[in-house]
Amino acid sequence: MKDKVPLIFIALSLVVLVTVVWYFGPQGDEEPDPPDASPENGEDQQEAEYDEFAGVVLFNGDELDLDMSLLHKGVVHLPLLEAAEKLGIEVSRDGNAIFLGPGEQVQESDSDPKVYMGGIDITPANVLEVNDEFYVDPREVFPLLGIYVYENLFADALHLVDDDLASRDGEYVVVGRRDQRGWAPELRMTVAGGAINAVEYGELDEDGQDKFLDQGYLENWRNANDIEPVELRDRLQSQLVETQDLVEVDVATGATGTWHNFARLAGSALGKAKVGALEEEFPDGNFVVLGAPDDRGWTPRIDLAVSGNRITEYRYDDINEDGQSKRDDEEYLENWRNAYPEVDPIAIVQEGEESIIKTQDPNIIDATTGATSWGINIKQYTTGALDQAARGDLPSDYDAIYVFCGPESERGDRPQLLLATVAGEIAAVDFSEYTQGVAKKYDEEYLASWREYAQVEPVEIVAEMEDIFLANQDPEELDAISGATGWRESFQNLAQRALDYLAKE
DSSP, X not given: OGGGHHHHHHHHHHHHHHHHHHHHSOOSTTSOOOOOOOOOSOHHHHHTTSEEOOSEEEETTEEOOOSOOEEXXXXXXXXXXXXXXXXXXXXXXXXXXXXXXXXXXXXXXXXSOEEEEXXXXXOOSOEEEETTEEEEOGGGTXXXXXXXXXXXXXXXXXXXXXXXXXXXXXXXXXXXXXOTTSOEEEEEEEEETTEEEEEEEEEEOTTOOBGGGOHHHHXXXXXXXXXXXXHHHHHHHHHHHHHSOGGGSOOOTTOXXXXXXXXXXXXXXXXXXXTOSOXXXXXXXXXXXXXXXXXXXXXXXXXXXXXXXXXXXXXXXXXXXXXXXXXXXXXXXXXXXXXXXXXXXXXXXXXXXXXXXXXXXXXXXXXXXXXXXXXXXXXXXHHHHHHXXXXXXXXXXXXXXXXXXXXXXXXXXXXXXXEEEETTEEXXXXXXXXXXXXXXXXXXXXXXXXHHHHOOOHHHHHHHXXXXXXXXXXXXXXXXXXXXXXXXXXXXXXXXXXXXXXXXX
């Protein structure tokens, strides 16, 4: 019996240890992404490393038929060889070296995948190798080839566009992730008369100081690279305005990091100018957006304010059933930082919040590092809430707008319930179910097929549900409505969540 005691003690200790790690360690989908794995064998093992992107890839508005795209770290990754060929880009391969466009090929001895354009290494930060194909973030490659990118995860769509698609007039701001030295690239582009009128590029520290104005930094750069950095930046800006073509902007030899950042941000700005997803006039006021709860009971919450069709305040968090904040839970954050010392989750989220205020578009923030699910939530829930609010019939004297988002169905549908309050009481109700970013009740093609199949008027059914709930504020009263069972059940679930939440406010 005495010989068995140590074994029992060890077993109990392991159980306790696993429980503590599970309870106190980072929870939910937001924990930092593990390093990219390199499966040792087996096709199934390779495919298991990454999620397949279930949305659509478009080129100038038409679907680009690709065998498979991946969703990695919150960003759609395209098969580089296949996509380049179908986009009409000259492409060749020598082992792990890929050559895009005409130009001198480079003798490559490195076993890691490399991407070259005109003899210059343009290899993006992440190259995913699956089934002998290389998948890349298109924002890092295609703008250098004159193809611009706009990603809309709420609509499950990745847009690729070239200069055949006209740019809309306006001012476009794009911000990149802060690097290890604390510099965040930022580009501001003005389009007038469909042409690029002005471009301003900088790299800012956390205090908003531009490194191109930092004399100490500039001197160190000149000494190390024999390059005049301000002249370099001015040349990049002026060439883009003069040529109206990102491909014509000369590669900055000796400062490829700045050149690559400039090209990527300019490509994103042009993608936004040519595609855009947030075109409506947004109602002024304070918004509270509640996402779908995860399997640990954490619910994404977004607080934002709109004034003059601009987002003026923005805050993201996760809350539990008791309304406690994850980002205010110091014990939780400390455990995360101890487990992943290179990742500060609050700094990452704050960076995303600041980017939204600058860019005015959650779709073009960079959420690829550290807290991927938070970035995806920010993009999807903010875009959906603003779209629904822009279309909703709101009372003129509302004091707040609440949007409750349901989980995505297997078919890709996302239900949303919007409530507007006046003096703290529900005064307006709007229910919509979205597919690929389009509210079904506004999709005439979808409605026509439904009318033909079921001989019902779906828009009238939704309006009846909204009126009944507004009058009674009792989800069970909706049981009397027939003809749209799926929508009714989603409406009821969101309505109960809304009542429970507002009761605690």
